[in-house]
Amino acid sequence: MYLCEQNYIESLRYFIELAYDGQSFHGWQIQPNAESVQEHLEKALSVLLNQELSIVGAGRTDAGVHAKQLFAHFDIEKPIDEKQLVYKLNRFLPNTIGVKRIFSVHDEAHARFDAISRTYEYVISIEKNPFLAAYSYYMARPLSVEKMNQAAVYLIKEADFQCFSKSKTDVYTYFCTIEQAVWEKKEEKLIFTIKANRFLRNMVRAIVGTLLEVGLGKIPPERIQEIIKSKDRGKAGFSVPAQGLFLTEVAYPNRILEKNDK
Structure with a gap:
């Protein structure tokens, strides 16, 4: 997954664009004793990239609410093959969550605080x-x-x-x-x-x-x-x-x- 020929980079930030059917989830945010979208995504990323990762979403959706578009970001030390990771995530995640794309952004970009509107x-x-x-x-x-x-x-x-x-x-x-x-x-x-x-x-x-x-x-x-x-x-x-x-x-x-x- 990593592009090993690249030099070591302290931290890279990636945005994930995803969609999900909220019927089976207690919302976006991780919470005890309840299934969430964030939990599924963090687990999948951590397994596929072979390290513990945390993600930050553009906002929370309540239990049962759907998302046709939501963004989240995560940080990692080495570049990734973005298209390959999208493919693997969509095979790993349940059918109720779909990843549309992953792309690199400036290090200071923030999925939640930089969003200017939600619809x-x-x-x-x-x-x-x-x-x-x-x-x-x-x-x-x-x-x-x-x-x-x-x-x-x-x-x-x-x-x-x-x-x-x-x-x-x-x-x-x-x-x-x-x-x-x-x-x-x-x-x-x-x-x-x-x-x-x-x-x-x-x-x-x-x-x-x-x-x-x-x-x-x-x-x-x-x-x-x-x-x-x-x-x-x-x-x-x-x-x-x-x-x-x-x-x-x-x-x-x-x-x-x-x-x-x-």
């Missing part, structure tokens, strides 16, 4: 479909997409979003900047897309649950402003189930990819 999608099934059950939340009652989009506009700003955060969360700030929040109808599905610089624990699922209450006519769209100002989780709506949530994109500044592009 999530939440999928609602408006017709009962057994083939979507594991990847969407079925809503039998009619929803007003127009009202949900009216409400979503109030989310697009920099604000304290504590009202949508899981309680007893250890964070340095509840401020996030939401750049996009919109509902679209696609065949028998409603898809909510939300993009921000960062997200709090359970934030997207709480936002979706609150917007569904708008769509059901339980609260008016403009009530979103009051809920945000309250900073009270009890004022917001319910948290929708995890299976409909997908992390779809993690974006980085161009400088992160400069070394890879040369």
Whole structure:
């Protein structure tokens, strides 16, 4: 795996781009007595590269949440054959985790701290479909997409979003900047897309649950402003189930990819 003809290098940093089906995992992060994506990836890398390695992800996903794109990084002392490692990882890892590519980056590049935005999608099934059950939340009652989009506009700003955060969360700030929040109808599905610089624990699922209450006519769209100002989780709506949530994109500044592009 190593390119032995190269001179010794103190440390090289590599990014991994991967995707996973979250059904069988207790989220991204390693935790005791629970299966995680990070644990599987670290174990596979350590075995294939014949040394103990730790990886840092772009962020955490909760139990049952899926990722169409997530980045992580690891450090190693010698260069690797990137394509060969991708091939071997995909043979070693379970079918629920797929590695798309591995590429070298500047040593200071950080998968978590250098990410400038994350984008999530939440999928609602408006017709009962057994083939979507594991990847969407079925809503039998009619929803007003127009009202949900009216409400979503109030989310697009920099604000304290504590009202949508899981309680007893250890964070340095509840401020996030939401750049996009919109509902679209696609065949028998409603898809909510939300993009921000960062997200709090359970934030997207709480936002979706609150917007569904708008769509059901339980609260008016403009009530979103009051809920945000309250900073009270009890004022917001319910948290929708995890299976409909997908992390779809993690974006980085161009400088992160400069070394890879040369």
